[in-house]
Amino acid sequence: MVNLFYCLLMLSSVILGILSLVFSKGASLNTIIMVTGSILVIGLSIIGMIKKTSSPGKTIIFIGIFLTIWPIIGLASQYISMSLGIWEIILGLSIILTAFIPTQIFRAPFISAIDRSGDTLTTVSNIKCKNDDIVVKAVLLGSMPSTIIIKPEELWKMLGLIENNVLSNIIRLLFIGWKRTRKTTDNK
Known part of the structure; x- marks a missing residue:
């Protein structure tokens, strides 16, 4: 799940870098800062995906804050155009918000489904996709280890529920x- 957010971060960074390259005039300081920030976010996202950790997210948040403040300064000093500055601010904010999510997701050892009286019915330890099925490793009623397989057609039927x-x-x-x-x- 965390990898999805790292992919979104990389996409936002690529868009930010391309916008800065296309709409800035020459090799300006703004272009250098935005492209460098984009490359750093992409690199940290790749590290987070490879190491399967959320720790680069905190660094990415600080880079996103800088990438949001810089265009505000550029707009105030009329160093960059209004349209480019607004897009850079929006993309900087999207980097901050997207990077915040992986820092909050952690892998719990299990989740539990309980009945109305609070007794545990199912303890789920793993949910993954294998071939075309969703495979759920669980313990039912506290004593029966089970592998629950959800077929795509059942998943589709579940939408109606x-x-x-x-x-x-x-x-x-x-x-x-x-x-x-x-x-x-x-x-x-």
Whole structure:
């Protein structure tokens, strides 16, 4: 999942670098700074993907902050054009927000599904894609290790089971889960 965000970071950086090269006049200081920042973000994203770690995300956030502040200074001093400056600010902010997510995702050893009384029904330790199936490693009712296979046609049928209120609340629920997980990991 973290690799997806690193890919988005690389895409934003490539766009930022190309915009700076195409719309800046010559080899200006703005072009050098933006292209160098883009190359750094791409390099750190590749390191994060190879090492499967979120630690480069924190450095990328600081680079994104700099890449957002620099065009603001350039606009204030009329060093860069308004349209280029606005695009550079937007892309710098997108780098910051996209880099923030991998720093918050960590690999938990398991997740649990509970019933209304709080008893654990299923403990899931791994979810992966194998060939065309989703393979879930789980322990059912605390004592039965299982490998659950979800076929593509079942996944497609599952879409019909998801009610609109689940989709409309997914961002809010992820935020609540992030806050609660963060609170429990900070208390340890």
